Amino acid sequence: MAGRPSNQKERYHQVMEAMVHCVARYGLDGATLDRIAKQAELSRPLIRHHLGNKEDMLEKLKSFVLGTFTELAHAMFDSLPDTHKSQTLIDILFVADESASADLVMAFAALTARAAEDSALQHECRDWITDFEDKIHVVLAMDHASADLQTLRIVATGITAIFFNVSSLNPLNLPDSWRLTSKQAAQTLLNSIGEK
Structure with missing residues (x-):
């Protein structure tokens, strides 16, 4: 039965x-x-x-946060159109309301703070963030095949840093203009790929 x-x-x-x-x-x-x-x-x-217990909680938090980030990243990268991937990526990363992902970013920040005393956690968090940045780098390279690889890496790093900074500061309830300016900063980095 x-x-x-x-x-x-x-x-x-x-x-x-x-x-x-x-x-x-x-x-x-x-x-x-x-x-x-x-x-x-x-x-x-x-x-x-x-x-x-506390150790189990930390391990489950790490698995959940990194796993959820991975799922969200895969969905985001898989949903990009065939053309103008970079621009669409900027538009997705800097949406007006991302309170749910802000909690994930803050939990990730808490994990990275703990990583200073936990080398295994440090490696897993570092691997995740560098993988995310690598995926942005690949998207940029698809749209800008003739661009210098170092320039693409710099832009990918900048976009990643701006995104995580904006998300981690979400609890401050900064004005919409601040988020818009941050998106414009990422846009400026993207636009710089074509400049020599």
């Missing part, structure tokens, strides 16, 4: 989103089981069941 379908995956995702939100707001040490339970609207024992 078949029982009720399991909602284990959905519940785990709910717990992880609550954890990301709490880490983004309170940092790694401030993201307590009680805060995560309140955010997820679930019991503390259920949160503990899904997250385990």
Whole structure:
């Protein structure tokens, strides 16, 4: 006899989103089981069941954040049109409201802060960010086949840095003009590829 379908995956995702939100707001040490339970609207024992101890929590946070970033990046890069990929990429990266991804960026920042004392975590975070930058570099090279590779690398690094800076400062509720100016900075970098 078949029982009720399991909602284990959905519940785990709910717990992880609550954890990301709490880490983004309170940092790694401030993201307590009680805060995560309140955010997820679930019991503390259920949160503990899904997250385990502090080391387990860090490992699950890392896997969830990097895994979610990877999924989002693949979806973004896969959705680029056949032409003008670079411009579309800028438009996607600098949308007006990205509060969900801002939480992920803040959780990633918390992980990178912890990486100073955890070499395995440092390597995984560094590998992810360099892979993201490499993907931007590839997109730029597709649109600008005759451009100097060093110039493409500089622009890819700049766009990556601006994107993560804008996202990490989202909690400051800066005016829309600031986000627009940041997008224009990324656009200026993109436009510089054609200049010699």
